[in-house]
Amino acid sequence: xxxxxxxxxxxxxxxxxxxxxxxxxxxxxxxxxxxxxxxxxxxxxxxxxxxxxxxxxxxxxxxxxxxxxxxxxxxxxxxxxxxxxxxxxxxxxxxxxxxxxxxxxxxxxxxxxxxxxxxxxxxxxxxxxxxxxxxxxxxxxxxxxxxxxxxxxxxxxxxxxxxxxxxxxxxxxxxxxxxxxxxxxxxxxxxxxxxxxxxxxxxxxxxxxxxxxxxxxxxxxxxxxxxxxxxxxxxxxxxxxxxxxxxxxxxxxxxxxxxxxxxxxxxxxxxxxxxxxxxxxxxxxxxxxxxxxxxxxxxxxxxxxxxxxxxxxxxxxxxxxxxxxxxxxxxxxxxxxxxxxxxxxxxxxxxxxxxxxxxxxxxxxxxxxxxxxxxxxxxxxxxxxxxxxxxxxxxxxxxxxxxxxxxxxxxxxxxxxxxxxxxxxxxxxxxxxxxxxxxxxxxxxxxxxxxxxxxxxxxxxxxxxxxxxxxxxxxxxxxxxxxxxxxx
Amino acid sequence: xxxxxxxxxxxxxxxxxxxxxxxxxxxxxxxxxxxxxxxxxxxxxxxxxxxxxxxxxxxxxxxxxxxxxxxxxxxxxxxxxxxxxxxxxxxxxxxxxxxxxxxxxxxxxxxxxxxxxxxxxxxxxxxxxxxxxxxxxxxxxxxxxxxxxxxxxxxxxxxxxxxxxxxxxxxxxxxxxxxxxxxxxxxxxxxxxxxxxxxxxxxxxxxxxxxxxxxxxxxxxxxxxxxxxxxxxxxxxxxxxxxxxxxxxxxxxxxxxxxxxxxxxxxxxxxxxxxxxxxxxxxxxxxxxxxxxxxxxxxxxxxxxxxxxxxxxxxxxxxxxxxxxxxxxxxxxxxxxxxxxxxxxxxxxxxxxxxxxxxxxxxxxxxxxxxxxxxxxxxxxxxxxxxxxxxxxxxxxxxxxxxxxxxxxxxxxxxxxxxxxxxxxxxxxxxxxxxxxxxxxxxxxxxxxxxxxxxxxxxxxxxxxxxxxxxxxxxxxxxxxxxxx
Numbered sequence: 001x002x003x004x005x006x007x008x009x010x011x012x013x014x015x016x017x018x019x020x021x022x023x024x025x026x027x028x029x030x031x032x033x034x035x036x037x038x039x040x041x042x043x044x045x046x047x048x049x050x051x052x053x054x055x056x057x058x059x060x061x062x063x064x065x066x067x068x069x070x071x072x073x074x075x076x077x078x079x080x081x082x083x084x085x086x087x088x089x090x091x092x093x094x095x096x097x098x099x100x101x102x103x104x105x106x107x108x109x110x111x112x113x114x115x116x117x118x119x120x121x122x123x124x125x126x127x128x129x130x131x132x133x134x135x136x137x138x139x140x141x142x143x144x145x146x147x148x149x150x151x152x153x154x155x156x157x158x159x160x161x162x163x164x165x166x167x168x169x170x171x172x173x174x175x176x177x178x179x180x181x182x183x184x185x186x187x188x189x190x191x192x193x194x195x196x197x198x199x200x201x202x203x204x205x206x207x208x209x210x211x212x213x214x215x216x217x218x219x220x221x222x223x224x225x226x227x228x229x230x231x232x233x234x235x236x237x238x239x240x241x242x243x244x245x246x247x248x249x250x251x252x253x254x255x256x257x258x259x260x261x262x263x264x265x266x267x268x269x270x271x272x273x274x275x276x277x278x279x280x281x282x283x284x285x286x287x288x289x290x291x292x293x294x295x296x297x298x299x300x301x302x303x304x305x306x307x308x309x310x311x312x313x314x315x316x317x318x319x320x321x322x323x324x325x326x327x328x329x330x331x332x333x334x335x336x337x338x339x340x341x342x343x344x345x346x347x348x349x350x351x352x353x354x355x356x357x358x359x360x361x362x363x364x365x366x367x368x369x370x371x372x373x374x375x376x377x378x379x380x381x382x383x384x385x386x387x388x389x390x391x392x393x394x395x396x397x398x399x400x401x402x403x404x405x406x407x408x409x410x411x412x413x414x415x416x417x418x419x420x421x422x423x424x425x426x427x428x429x430x431x432x433x434x435x436x437x438x439x440x441x442x443x444x445x446x447x448x449x450x451x452x453x454x455x456x457x458x459x460x461x462x463x464x465x466x467x468x469x470x471x472x473x474x475x476x477x478x479x480x481x482x483x484x485x486x487x488x
Numbered sequence: 489x490x491x492x493x494x495x496x497x498x499x500x501x502x503x504x505x506x507x508x509x510x511x512x513x514x515x516x517x518x519x520x521x522x523x524x525x526x527x528x529x530x531x532x533x534x535x536x537x538x539x540x541x542x543x544x545x546x547x548x549x550x551x552x553x554x555x556x557x558x559x560x561x562x563x564x565x566x567x568x569x570x571x572x573x574x575x576x577x578x579x580x581x582x583x584x585x586x587x588x589x590x591x592x593x594x595x596x597x598x599x600x601x602x603x604x605x606x607x608x609x610x611x612x613x614x615x616x617x618x619x620x621x622x623x624x625x626x627x628x629x630x631x632x633x634x635x636x637x638x639x640x641x642x643x644x645x646x647x648x649x650x651x652x653x654x655x656x657x658x659x660x661x662x663x664x665x666x667x668x669x670x671x672x673x674x675x676x677x678x679x680x681x682x683x684x685x686x687x688x689x690x691x692x693x694x695x696x697x698x699x700x701x702x703x704x705x706x707x708x709x710x711x712x713x714x715x716x717x718x719x720x721x722x723x724x725x726x727x728x729x730x731x732x733x734x735x736x737x738x739x740x741x742x743x744x745x746x747x748x749x750x751x752x753x754x755x756x757x758x759x760x761x762x763x764x765x766x767x768x769x770x771x772x773x774x775x776x777x778x779x780x781x782x783x784x785x786x787x788x789x790x791x792x793x794x795x796x797x798x799x800x801x802x803x804x805x806x807x808x809x810x811x812x813x814x815x816x817x818x819x820x821x822x823x824x825x826x827x828x829x830x831x832x833x834x835x836x837x838x839x840x841x842x843x844x845x846x847x848x849x850x851x852x853x854x855x856x857x858x859x860x861x862x863x864x865x866x867x868x869x870x871x872x873x874x875x876x877x878x879x880x881x882x883x884x885x886x887x888x889x890x891x892x893x894x895x896x897x898x899x900x901x902x903x904x905x906x907x908x909x910x911x912x913x914x915x916x917x918x919x920x921x922x923x924x925x926x927x928x929x930x931x932x933x934x935x936x937x938x939x940x941x942x943x944x945x946x947x948x949x950x951x952x953x954x955x956x957x958x959x960x961x962x963x964x965x966x967x968x969x970x971x972x973x
Binding site (some may be wrong): 182183184185187188189193198200201203204206207208209210211212213214215227231232233258260294296297298299300301302303304367371373374375376378379380382383394395396397404405406407427429430431443479480481482483484486487 | 533536540643644645646689691700701702703704744745746747748750751754755759760762763764765766767768769770771772774777778781782784785788789790886887888890891892893894895896897898899902903904905908910911918919920921928929930931933947950953959960961
């Protein structure tokens with residue numbers, strides 16, 4: 001309303017000289033008028049100049065006197081025109097505040113005789129103060145002296161009135177154009193989209209955060225690795241069994257029963273079920289024999305192999321336990337070469353720190369064929385790791401109880417400018433393969449690495465507990481890029 | 489030869505003992521420390537914290553053979569242990585060591601037994617209470633010249649390996665270098681053995697096994713030379729043979745099978761010198777893999793995938809989108825059956841808009857996407873045209889959804905690992921107001937990725953919406969994902 005009034009007025013007039021006057025002329029609240037002026041000014045529809053006026057307004061006390069008369073006059077009127085009145089009695093007739101002020105003012109004006117008895121000194125008086133107050137209420141201006149005396153008695157206060165004079169601005173229009181923030185269905189239906197002016201959009205800021213679904217970074221990397229294995233012709237092994245017997249986890253791999261890895265401080269042994277219920281007995285005998293006294297060209301470990309040790313159940317410490325079961329099954333059939341892989345959880349009874357957890361994911365690949373050589377192992381490692389973006393590899397002699405030769409795999413890290421260990425590999429020992437029944441010229445080459453380490457490097461995470469488990473920050477899962485491993 | 493007599497009771501607790509003597513050792517501080525250190529390391533690993541084997545070393549000149557290895561009730565054993573001055577009974581000693589940080593870990597090995605193992609010399613001087621502590625009497629000092637070594641054990645094989653390790657290492661410091669004096673160990677049943685057992689283990693290994701396992705063609709003399717460098721004695725077996733006789737020294741108890749020999753050859757040859765042989769494998773198509781990964785991400789943002797026709801009419805591809813056909817963009821069909829097959833699409837926009845137009849009654853908002861190929865005329869290709877893989881997304885609702893599509897652009901960049909950068913910076917992406925006729929003025933932006941314009945998004949112009957008979961506002965995004973490779 002106010003907006004239309006102002007803009008409309010300016011259509012036919014040069015200016016509005018006084019917003020206060022304008023407001024009262026048009027029956028508007030000056031505050032509304034001021035707000036509209038500010039808003040229109042912001043969009044340059046109008047130009048506005050400040051106007052300031054000092055004026056006086058009555059205080060509450062002043063208002064009281066303007067209505068009822070000043071205290072000194074009230075006091076005067078309370079005194080009989082003839083004779084006198086006892087001060088006490090006079091006091092009872094009036095308000096205590098009025099009495100006090102009235103006495104002092106009436107005394108000053110020499111209107112009364114103050115004593116135990118009070119009497120008028122003059123016949124009648126004029127209520128100048130009331131008069132002045134009313135004049136101020138009416139908006140009249142008064143002389144400086146009068147103002148000062150009223151101000152001294154705290155009957156009036158100064159008030160600054162702010163207003164504007166208004167004229168047409170550079171963007172003047174008789175009606176304000178609505179700035180749109182969005183195109184709506186209604187705009188299209190009404191056809192008024194043509195007149196729409198859009199509020200400027202800030203292209204320098206990002207859009208609001210989207211609500212969406214997300215996949216876990218570790219599993220994104222796992223998916224890519226799986227694709228790489230599949231393209232290399234590897235079949236996935238079933239690894240959905242965390243509980244394993246020491247036999248399949250250690251003994252069948254020719255890992256001696258006295259080996260430190262079988263210590264309780266590295267392996268989670270189980271209370272329930274504590275021992276395995278079944279083992280293939282014929283095979284167990286062959287394994288026992290090769291541990292104790294060798295055979296198949298080996299001198300063996302020459303110790304007493306204990307069945308109870310092999311029976312102990314544990315949480316698998318490596319997925320090689322699954323590989324062993326798969327190889328055992330494979331050996332029972334007429335020989336056909338095979339490539340296997342798995343990526344799944346393993347369990348180590350180690351102390352937890354920035355880079356180690358009690359459970360993590362192991363990646364394992366193996367090739368079983370006749371006449372495989374170390375050269376083949378090096379070749380397959382080069383193929384595999386170059387698909388992960390690591391093509392500069394070097395190999396270092398290592399030791400595993402179940403592989404011989406064993407090689408640690410190092411890759412050159414361009415960023416750190418040094419060789420970094422990325423995995424372990426080797427050729428399974430004959431003492432492991434021959435008791436399974438493989439022909440002598442069948443070799444198995446295998447390699448393994450953890451899933452967490454390359455993921456941490458790829459995603460720039462430096463504490464493994466920030467990557468998976470429950471202490472993960474959910475926003476990390478929500479803002480990680482796709483995994484491009486294996487895609488060039 | 490010095491003798492060690494083994495009593496029957498030892499089989500109750502710690503059955504085996506092996507011994508040897510090193511004469512004429514000149515100890516200095518360094519050698520002494522090294523001597524102790526070696527025993528500690530052996531105890532820690534192969535001896536499995538003394539449970540399998542325990543080593544005792546003594547100043548032979550303080551003792552007199554023959555020695556006995558016995559197992560007695562603890563109170564009957566009384567001696568001054570190492571580092572102490574007073575006598576202790578063995579049972580008292582167990583109590584005493586309960587507070588010894590180092591030794592308390594080994595008490596469990598014997599403490600529950602009725603008899604403790606103990607070694608005496610002919611004068612009933614206690615050499616040691618295995619596996620806990622040696623006697624102070626025979627302690628080795630810097631002045632010791634002749635060393636008596638005894639290893640008691642629950643595993644004889646390991647005991648022999650440990651003894652061999654001790655003597656082969658330290659005989660280097662004997663007056664007559666590498667000379668070890670044997671000791672005869674006589675069992676309670678009368679059988680005797682002489683230790684240390686430094687016999688070599690012999691293997692005949694076919695050359696073909698070695699070369700065939702490593703994958704390097706080597707001659708016999710090359711292999712024997714490499715093995716000898718690894719301190720494994722090897723020589724050709726017989727004449728014109730393809731076999732190699734390998735004598736495994738006592739220092740190599742890890743060599744169990746020809747595969748161990750083969751590893752030594754490979755190590756000496758150098759793993760990094762072995763030529764790699766590549767196994768057959770398959771290669772992925774990066775563009776298709778990337779397309780799939782992006783598709784999953786868009787779907788996870790709540791968009792439904794559509795699959796639209798690649799062929800369309802000229803009008804749909806140009807005029808209806810407010811675009812001009814300058815005849816340099818689209819592939820034109822010469823013999824279309826109808827106008828629906830006039831051109832090969834140069835944008836995913838018509839297909840997406842047609843989909844919305846045919847789903848007017850579908851609950852809003854409609855969020856759809858497509859990842860697919862368009863074809864553009866291309867002078868650089870042999871046939872004169874090439875495919876480009878584009879991604880398009882569209883929002884249609886009661887309002888335009890411009891901000892939502894803007895968020896989608898940010899998301900796509902985030903999953904591609906690209907940072908949002910200021911205008912002009914080519915290290916990432918930014919967006920800038922654009923001015924294309926198919927979009928509403930002021931509400932459209934081009935996407936600059938690493939300095940290149942790869943796409944555009946904006947509120948679809950109401951005239952275009954009208955052309956496709958769409959009554960509700962839409963925002964459309966299209967970008968070329970080949971730029972991400």
